[in-house]
Amino acid sequence: xxxxxxxxxxxxxxxxxxxxxxxxxxxxxxxxxxxxxxxxxxxxxxxxxxxxxxxxxxxxxxxxxxxxxxxxxxxxxxxxxxxxxxxxxxxxxxxxxxxxxxxxxxxxxxxxxxxxxxxxxxxxxxxxxxxxxxxxxxxxxxxxxxxxxxxxxxxxxxxxxxxxxxxxxxxxxxxxxxxxxxxxxxxxxxxxxxxxxxxxxxxxxxxxxxxxxxxxxxxxxxxxxxxxxxxxxxxxxxxxxxxxxxxxxxxxxxxxxxxxxxxxxxxxxxxxxxxxxxxxxxxxxxxxxxxxxxxxxxxxxxxxxxxxxxxxxxxxxxxxxxxxxxxxxxxxxxxxxxxxxxxxxxxxxxxxxxxxxxxxxxxxxxxxxxxxxxxxxxxxxxxxxxxxxxxx
Amino acid sequence: xxxxxxxxxxxxxxxxxxxxxxxxxxxxxxxxxxxxxxxxxxxxxxxxxxxxxxxxxxxxxxxxxxxxxxxxxxxxxxxxxxxxxxxxxxxxxxxxxxxxxxxxxxxxxxxxxxxxxxxxxxxxxxxxxxxxxxxxxxxxxxxxxxxxxxxxxxxxxxxxxxxxxxxxxxxxxxxxxxxxxxxxxxxxxxxxxxxxxxxxxxxxxxxxxxxxxxxxxxxxxxxxxxxxxxxxxxxxxxxxxxxxxxxxxxxxxxxxxxxxxxxxxxxxxxxxxxxxxxxxxxxxxxxxxxxxxxxxxxxxxxxxxxxxxxxxxxxxxxxxxxxxxxxxxxxxxxxxxxxxxxxxxxxxxxxxxxxxxxxxxxx
Numbered sequence: 001x002x003x004x005x006x007x008x009x010x011x012x013x014x015x016x017x018x019x020x021x022x023x024x025x026x027x028x029x030x031x032x033x034x035x036x037x038x039x040x041x042x043x044x045x046x047x048x049x050x051x052x053x054x055x056x057x058x059x060x061x062x063x064x065x066x067x068x069x070x071x072x073x074x075x076x077x078x079x080x081x082x083x084x085x086x087x088x089x090x091x092x093x094x095x096x097x098x099x100x101x102x103x104x105x106x107x108x109x110x111x112x113x114x115x116x117x118x119x120x121x122x123x124x125x126x127x128x129x130x131x132x133x134x135x136x137x138x139x140x141x142x143x144x145x146x147x148x149x150x151x152x153x154x155x156x157x158x159x160x161x162x163x164x165x166x167x168x169x170x171x172x173x174x175x176x177x178x179x180x181x182x183x184x185x186x187x188x189x190x191x192x193x194x195x196x197x198x199x200x201x202x203x204x205x206x207x208x209x210x211x212x213x214x215x216x217x218x219x220x221x222x223x224x225x226x227x228x229x230x231x232x233x234x235x236x237x238x239x240x241x242x243x244x245x246x247x248x249x250x251x252x253x254x255x256x257x258x259x260x261x262x263x264x265x266x267x268x269x270x271x272x273x274x275x276x277x278x279x280x281x282x283x284x285x286x287x288x289x290x291x292x293x294x295x296x297x298x299x300x301x302x303x304x305x306x307x308x309x310x311x312x313x314x315x316x317x318x319x320x321x322x323x324x325x326x327x328x329x330x331x332x333x334x335x336x337x338x339x340x341x342x343x344x345x346x347x348x349x350x351x352x353x354x355x356x357x358x359x360x361x362x363x364x365x366x367x368x369x370x371x372x373x374x375x376x377x378x379x380x381x382x383x384x385x386x387x388x389x390x391x392x
Numbered sequence: 393x394x395x396x397x398x399x400x401x402x403x404x405x406x407x408x409x410x411x412x413x414x415x416x417x418x419x420x421x422x423x424x425x426x427x428x429x430x431x432x433x434x435x436x437x438x439x440x441x442x443x444x445x446x447x448x449x450x451x452x453x454x455x456x457x458x459x460x461x462x463x464x465x466x467x468x469x470x471x472x473x474x475x476x477x478x479x480x481x482x483x484x485x486x487x488x489x490x491x492x493x494x495x496x497x498x499x500x501x502x503x504x505x506x507x508x509x510x511x512x513x514x515x516x517x518x519x520x521x522x523x524x525x526x527x528x529x530x531x532x533x534x535x536x537x538x539x540x541x542x543x544x545x546x547x548x549x550x551x552x553x554x555x556x557x558x559x560x561x562x563x564x565x566x567x568x569x570x571x572x573x574x575x576x577x578x579x580x581x582x583x584x585x586x587x588x589x590x591x592x593x594x595x596x597x598x599x600x601x602x603x604x605x606x607x608x609x610x611x612x613x614x615x616x617x618x619x620x621x622x623x624x625x626x627x628x629x630x631x632x633x634x635x636x637x638x639x640x641x642x643x644x645x646x647x648x649x650x651x652x653x654x655x656x657x658x659x660x661x662x663x664x665x666x667x668x669x670x671x672x673x674x675x676x677x678x679x680x681x682x683x684x685x686x687x688x689x690x691x692x693x694x695x696x697x698x699x700x701x702x703x704x705x706x707x708x709x710x711x712x713x714x715x716x717x718x719x720x721x722x723x724x725x726x727x728x729x730x731x732x733x734x735x736x737x738x739x740x741x742x743x744x745x746x747x748x749x750x751x752x753x754x755x
Contacts, residue, residue: 043512043513044513092630096547097525097526105505108502108505109509112506112509120590121590121591124587124590124591125591125635125636126635128494128495128547128549129526129547130547130548130549130744130746131635131636131744133548134633134634134635134636134744134745135635137630137632137745138632138633138634138635138745141632142630143629143630143631143632144629144630145627145628145629145630146548146628146629146630146745146746147546147548147555147559147628147746148546148547148548149544149545149546149547150496150525150526150527150545150546150547151527151530151543151544151545152525152527152531158544162544165562165563165566165568168566169398169562169566171562171627185505185508186501186504186505186521186524189504189508189513189516189521190504190516190518190521190524191521192513192516193513193516193517193518193521194518194521195518245541245542245543246540246541246542247489247534247539247540247541247542247543248534248540249534249535249538249539249540250535251535252522252528252531252532252535253522261540379527380522380525380527380528380531381522381525381527381528381530381531381532381534381543382531382534383527383530383531383543
């Protein structure tokens with residue numbers, strides 16, 4: 001099996017366009033969760049979200065999510081310095097959930113009022129999750145294997161694991177992989193219906209947490225076979241040394257109470273990377289801030305790593321839960337925590353939950369050097385993914 | 393070097409639920425001997441489509457279970473259970489799941505939105521919301537068949553079923569998991585039919601689910617499983633095309649790579665993804681001709697009989713295993729099956745440019 005290196009990073013986050021803006025926001029412990037403007041929150045208990053302040057990615061005729069994806073993928077490709085020939089053979093794996101649903105909703109809302117919405121054919125064409133991959137491949141001339149994975153909130157992390165597998169198996173030398181989601185009415189309304197949203201910015205791992213905040217964004221990375229990257233003199237941020245993907249097979253929305261599937265994903269990732277729990281210094285947690293999920297994730301982490309020793313933090317306290325983008329945005333944060341030797345904090349964490357027996361890095365980033373870090377992502381349907389990164 | 397380390401992948405179970413076939417591989421084989429077009433009925437949109445009778449599905453899912461499941465999830469579970477039962481695989485020993493779908497659960501998505509549009513926030517259903525996420529079929533099926541290893545839902549126009557099988561075969565071949573339940577599913581919704589009309593997709597539409605159990609050959613033989621066929625090569629690539637569009641380029645490495653992985657120079661016969669979507673079907677013909685040239689072989693296509701849906705690609709892989717076993721290639725313009733030999737190529741080319749090639753052989 002070939003080693004897989006991360007040689008390009010791209011992010012469009014609620015802190016703005018670009019990986020630098022993203023890391024600056026995380027490292028500062030800034031909270032980008034603000035009043036919601038993209039959709040009308042009237043009548044809902046929660047009226048906040050972490051929106052991307054300015055959308056790059058070209059024509060406004062494209063869906064908001066397509067533009068988020070393009071902005072991040074272009075940055076990652078430029079960062080990696082891949083040439084046209086390499087792009088032509090590169091794989092593309094996209095994690096997505098909402099697709100271009102925001103625009104399709106506008107069409108459907110207008111249709112329900114008996115109105116004709118302009119641009120409806122384009123909005124239908126870009127409505128499905130697969131549309132992002134088609135747009136990226138077409139615009140960026142990516143001609144290798146291409147697929148779109150939908151594993152709910154772990155989609156972005158699954159995309160990285162899928163791409164790494166294509167490289168490790170020798171199918172391709174390099175791949176562009178990541179996740180994207182824009183705020184949509186369906187998502188905002190749905191989590192309201194489930195009563196999972198906090199009216200205030202979310203507080204992962206806090207004793208008084210009351211639920212999640214939704215967000216939007218995109219992050220893509222360029223993954224490359226180690227031999228290929230070294231041959232062309234590429235800079236490597238980190239090695240994607242292992243990953244684990246498991247399923248709870250327990251409940252459509254609730255995680256298995258003991259965190260068995262989560263723990264199994266972490267153990268599979270450790271085994272794949274050939275490292276022990278003691279080798280890992282930081283867990284970038286899924287950390288949604290719902291009372292149940294944080295407790296179960298902490299339980300699973302403790303099963304694998306033992307209580308107390310690790311640094312654990314949640315980016316969602318700053319950028320909200322960016323759905324299909326969460327896994328890849330948090331993977332980028334994990335990689336940058338290795339390169340900057342700094343752990344981003346858990347913002348809004350005031351009173352640590354006594355049932356979470358870890359240092360969750362409250363409010364202020366922490367300098368810390370370590371060789372390995374993991375990023376956890378868990379989705380509806382008990383879809384658990386752990387990515388393990390090694391310092392390059 | 394890497395290919396020589398890969399494990400052989402075999403098919404040990406098949407499950408089909410659509411308007412023409414319900415059951416495991418014997419039911420599919422019986423239909424393939426004399427494949428008749430499934431009846432079409434109004435289904436929204438401009439043209440009749442192939443719908444699964446509600447009574448058929450009701451007979452497959454226990455009412456108490458069905459009440460909690462969306463219709464497309466019921467289709468998935470019913471087909472998945474047929475495949476797992478025929479295979480005899482023990483999910484506790486490690487079973488993955490790969491679901492291909494083009495449309496997911498649009499019916500629930502529309503119902504969820506309609507609830508809000510009718511009554512505002514009070515009209516929103518917390519039960520419907522999880523179904524708006526396309527992995528809902530995988531989530532419910534994983535519970536139903538106790539699949540606890542990797543679980544993927546793959547979304548791509550036209551070729552979701554073929555791609556799910558190809559992706560699952562790669563996972564087994566690479567040693568990530570010993571067995572995977574893989575296939576595709578879609579259901580018809582009147583609004584979706586209307587939207588597809590608007591996008592210029594004029595193929596015959598259908599609905600249903602087909603799933604296969606793929607296993608590492610060594611593992612399947614060790615437990616004495618019946619081998620229904622062998623996936624000896626699979627590859628997927630992408631062709632330049634706009635979203636939901638049909639492209640012009642014809643050069644792709646998918647077919648050559650799949651043949652190379654199988655150690656074959658040419659297929660003896662083909663199953664094509666043609667389903668009456670004229671521009672796409674014509675593009676597929678050109679791509680296959682460019683890849684095979686003089687090596688072109690007899691071809692079948694079942695999309696016109698069953699209606700296109702994401703289960704169709706997986707069904708054609710199962711049909712190819714039947715052809716490899718029997719030497720019979722069905723649906724040759726209404727005539728009797730044609731005698732063929734060698735390996736088969738299941739070919740899919742989708743709107744948007746997804747391109748899949750799967751090589752199937754007899755045991």
